[in-house]
Amino acid sequence: xxxxxxxxxxxxxxxxxxxxxxxxxxxxxxxxxxxxxxxxxxxxxxxxxxxxxxxxxxxxxxxxxxxxxxxxxxxxxxxxxxxxxxxxxxxxxxxxxxxxxxxxxxxxxxxxxxxxxxxxxxxxxxxxxxxxxxxxxxxxxxxxxxxxxxxxxxxxxxxxxxxxxxxxxxxxxxxxxxxxxxxxxxxxxxxxxxxxxxxxxxxxxxxxxxxxxxxxxxxxxxxxxxxxxxxxxxxxxxxxxxxxxxxxxxxxxxxxxxxxxxxxxxxxxxxxxxxxxxxxxxxxxxxxxxxxxxxxxxxxxxxxxxxxxxxxxxxxxxxxxxxxxxxxxxxxxxxxxxxxxxxxxxxxxxxxxxxxxxxxxxxxxxxxxxxxxxxxxxxxxxxxxxxxxxxxxxxxxxxxxxxxxxxxxxxxxxxx
Amino acid sequence: xxxxxxxxxxxxxxxxxxxxxxxxxxxxxxxxxxxxxxxxxxxxxxxxxxxxxxxxxxxxxxxxxxxxxxxxxxxxxxxxxxxxxxxxxxxxxxxxxxxxxxxxxxxxxxxxxxxxxxxxxxxxxxxxxxxxxxxxxxxxxxxxxxxxxxxxxxxxxxxxxxxxxxxxxxxxxxxxxxxxxxxxxxxxxxxxxxxxxxxxxxxxxxxxxxxxxxxxxxxxxxxxxxxxxxxxxxxxxxxxxxxxxxxxxxxxxxxxxxxxxxxxxxxxxxxxxxxxxxxxxxxxxxxxxxxxxxxxxxxxxxxxxxxxxxxxxxxxxxxxxxxxxxxxxxxxxxxxxxxxxxxxxxxxxxxxxxxxxxxxxxxxxxxxxxxxxxxxxxxxxxxxxxxxxxxxxxxxxxxxxxxxxxxxxxxxxxxx
Numbered sequence: 001x002x003x004x005x006x007x008x009x010x011x012x013x014x015x016x017x018x019x020x021x022x023x024x025x026x027x028x029x030x031x032x033x034x035x036x037x038x039x040x041x042x043x044x045x046x047x048x049x050x051x052x053x054x055x056x057x058x059x060x061x062x063x064x065x066x067x068x069x070x071x072x073x074x075x076x077x078x079x080x081x082x083x084x085x086x087x088x089x090x091x092x093x094x095x096x097x098x099x100x101x102x103x104x105x106x107x108x109x110x111x112x113x114x115x116x117x118x119x120x121x122x123x124x125x126x127x128x129x130x131x132x133x134x135x136x137x138x139x140x141x142x143x144x145x146x147x148x149x150x151x152x153x154x155x156x157x158x159x160x161x162x163x164x165x166x167x168x169x170x171x172x173x174x175x176x177x178x179x180x181x182x183x184x185x186x187x188x189x190x191x192x193x194x195x196x197x198x199x200x201x202x203x204x205x206x207x208x209x210x211x212x213x214x215x216x217x218x219x220x221x222x223x224x225x226x227x228x229x230x231x232x233x234x235x236x237x238x239x240x241x242x243x244x245x246x247x248x249x250x251x252x253x254x255x256x257x258x259x260x261x262x263x264x265x266x267x268x269x270x271x272x273x274x275x276x277x278x279x280x281x282x283x284x285x286x287x288x289x290x291x292x293x294x295x296x297x298x299x300x301x302x303x304x305x306x307x308x309x310x311x312x313x314x315x316x317x318x319x320x321x322x323x324x325x326x327x328x329x330x331x332x333x334x335x336x337x338x339x340x341x342x343x344x345x346x347x348x349x350x351x352x353x354x355x356x357x358x359x360x361x362x363x364x365x366x367x368x369x370x371x372x373x374x375x376x377x378x379x380x381x382x383x384x385x386x387x388x389x390x391x392x393x394x395x396x397x398x399x400x401x402x403x404x405x406x407x408x409x410x411x412x413x414x415x416x
Numbered sequence: 417x418x419x420x421x422x423x424x425x426x427x428x429x430x431x432x433x434x435x436x437x438x439x440x441x442x443x444x445x446x447x448x449x450x451x452x453x454x455x456x457x458x459x460x461x462x463x464x465x466x467x468x469x470x471x472x473x474x475x476x477x478x479x480x481x482x483x484x485x486x487x488x489x490x491x492x493x494x495x496x497x498x499x500x501x502x503x504x505x506x507x508x509x510x511x512x513x514x515x516x517x518x519x520x521x522x523x524x525x526x527x528x529x530x531x532x533x534x535x536x537x538x539x540x541x542x543x544x545x546x547x548x549x550x551x552x553x554x555x556x557x558x559x560x561x562x563x564x565x566x567x568x569x570x571x572x573x574x575x576x577x578x579x580x581x582x583x584x585x586x587x588x589x590x591x592x593x594x595x596x597x598x599x600x601x602x603x604x605x606x607x608x609x610x611x612x613x614x615x616x617x618x619x620x621x622x623x624x625x626x627x628x629x630x631x632x633x634x635x636x637x638x639x640x641x642x643x644x645x646x647x648x649x650x651x652x653x654x655x656x657x658x659x660x661x662x663x664x665x666x667x668x669x670x671x672x673x674x675x676x677x678x679x680x681x682x683x684x685x686x687x688x689x690x691x692x693x694x695x696x697x698x699x700x701x702x703x704x705x706x707x708x709x710x711x712x713x714x715x716x717x718x719x720x721x722x723x724x725x726x727x728x729x730x731x732x733x734x735x736x737x738x739x740x741x742x743x744x745x746x747x748x749x750x751x752x753x754x755x756x757x758x759x760x761x762x763x764x765x766x767x768x769x770x771x772x773x774x775x776x777x778x779x780x781x782x783x784x785x786x787x788x789x790x791x792x793x794x795x796x797x798x799x800x801x802x803x804x805x806x807x808x809x810x811x812x813x814x815x816x817x818x819x820x821x822x823x824x825x826x827x828x829x830x831x832x
């Protein structure tokens with residue numbers, strides 16, 4: 001895409017009321033727009049990043065047999081009363097609204113209740129199990145405070161996968177498979193090394209739930225990390241018994257701030273029982289379905305990548321989620337020779353299927369370099385009077401200081 | 417995909433409270449689920465159709481230079497007060513909700529106000545114009561009645577494109593380009609022949625707005641159609657002056673029921689003025705931006721396709737939006753020879769990139785055929801004892817009665 005056509009512009013300062021570093025950088029770079037506290041719109045560049053993350057998650061969910069659907073935001077009180085989660089005393093972050101000529105309805109902060117009800121139309125026998133269904137849907141959470149940029153918002157996209165199994169054994173297999181898919185997701189988006197499978201409190205149906213926590217000073221959580229074993233323990237289960245069971249020693253654990261980028265729960269029959277999701281087992285006996293729930297917030301993951309990788313000059317995107325792979329800059333595009341060499345390379349790269357943002361703007365070199373660092377695309381290519389004289393293109397990785405001069409064939413080899 | 421793995425099942429009867437034919441069929445076929453009156457979830461097959469429609473619209477919007485973004489559902493009252501649309505006396509279908517420790521906020525029923533505000537950060541000069549931005553976002557409308565299935569719902573996905581121009585001339589060019597893109601969209605999804613550009617009332621900034629109306633008995637609108645000229649006139653502008661201006665004669669117009677599948681408006685400075693979206697023109701003078709708004713509801717379009725094309729036996733999808741192109745049915749899969757021939761063809765088709773739903777279920781032939789008609793995939797392929805003996809595959813188009821026996825090479829030629 002030609003940068004002269006992109007409608008967003010960078011800016012020097014973030015809004016004064018924005019305290020989170022991820023949002024400050026993303027707003028300055030024109031990736032997001034703050035609508036209200038805790039409510040952010042995604043502008044073209046930001047939406048491209050969000051979608052890359054979404055597609056990586058989608059591929060991994062499809063890979064383990066997940067079937068994608070799309071539930072609604074508006075929530076029928078009836079099913080939430082059955083599960084006991086309609087009351088504000090139980091769930092303190094509901095948004096509710098009035099439907100015309102009717103009752104209050106809720107805005108979904110999660111989707112167990114509706115998916116359990118609809119599964120009742122399709123699951124009747126053990127032969128119908130196991131099944132995995134997931135969606136990317138907007139969740140609404142009436143948060144008391146929202147000061148972490150896109151790490152914690154009142155409205156956000158969430159991938160929620162639900163599993164339906166006939167027994168514990170079947171459930172555990174799916175749980176492990178999903179855990180592995182999560183590890184692949186966090187590796188693919190570039191936060192794998194800093195992300196730890198973290199043991200947290202379980203509930204009535206399993207001893208533990210599992211969080212995926214990315215070590216980061218901007219995080220709201222505190223975890224205790226065993227770097228060698230690549231696991232961590234959440235504060236809430238940091239007891240001698242748990243440590244013994246996990247085979248870790250307290251004095252080998254390091255306390256760290258972390259961002260919860262994913263979580264997986266065994267829910268047992270917590271929802272299938274009150275909502276009547278039953279099946280006939282091999283013996284013909286009506287049995288409640290065993291469930292699991294598995295969440296990742298793509299927006300929070302995007303914010304985590306920003307917090308982890310950005311430097312003083314701006315954003316730094318891994319190739320897998322960058323809005324464009326290459327930032328092609330023509331210096332002095334009023335110089336016909338420079339312009340036509342840059343146009344030529346742009347077309348060549350696009351034809352080869354490379355995603356390129358082409359800074360063809362009539363702007364000073366300093367402004368272009370500053371913007372380029374702020375936008376954070378993985379590879380920067382510069383064409384100028386100087387590079388043309390040398391019959392070269394300047395090549396630089398955003399994450400490294402050094403630039404090199406390459407000829408066109410070498411550029412294509414590195415980039416395509 | 418193997419049908420044995422698909423979690424949805426067909427059913428014989430739609431829910432008793434569902435009166436719309438589109439929703440009855442889509443629910444019976446397992447494409448959608450009714451959460452409440454006017455609120456529908458999309459199940460895997462339905463979500464595939466919705467996404468195909470979304471992608472066709474996206475391609476056409478990108479093709480005219482639209483830049484995709486993603487605004488929020490939660491709406492800041494401040495900007496709606498500026499435009500005069502916060503009051504329920506002005507907008508009677510708001511959903512509003514309370515934000516913790518704060519004011520009421522709205523749920524977006526459209527998005528002019530937020531997009532105009534954010535454009536103010538990026539548009540400063542005539543050089544920044546024109547720009548086109550669009551999104552697919554959930555709209556919330558607190559409808560009094562919701563009895564038309566997915567044709568009119570309280571929560572629905574909408575594609576809304578907004579154009580920003582420096583003057584009327586630039587605006588008119590974009591308006592025409594968008595009109596042409598809309599014609600292509602309706603052609604591509606298979607309702608082009610029955611869809612008419614319809615003149616409707618304009619407002620302060622233009623004499624007319626334009627609707628795209630698809631002739632259909634399930635429609636809520638009444639239009640007057642000139643089939644030869646391929647235009648129509650909405651009831652609200654059916655005056656002698658308008659007819660004269662359009663060069664049509666009253667007695668050549670036929671009254672028809674129709675579904676509004678798209679609309680385009682010239683908004684002039686209706687929103688840019690109160691919200692202060694201005695730019696410096698060539699003479700350095702601050703000038704309000706000229707806007708247009710262009711909507712299509714992918715869900716309503718999906719419902720329209722159902723209403724237009726479905727027959728007594730069930731859904732009938734055009735290839736461009738079908739969840740799968742081919743329904744491959746193995747009759748008597750317990751017969752090893754049939755099973756292995758069907759498995760073989762399934763793999764062959766999938767490898768060739770064809771989207772296939774493979775009915776490998778252990779079910780009676782009658783049930784399989786009934787389901788297949790209800791699901792409505794464009795091409796049905798049957799493998800049975802009989803076809804194997806003839807070394808053939810039975811080939812049938814969903815929209816036609818006749819089936820033929822083809823050998824594998826012919827099938828591949830027709831399908832790939």
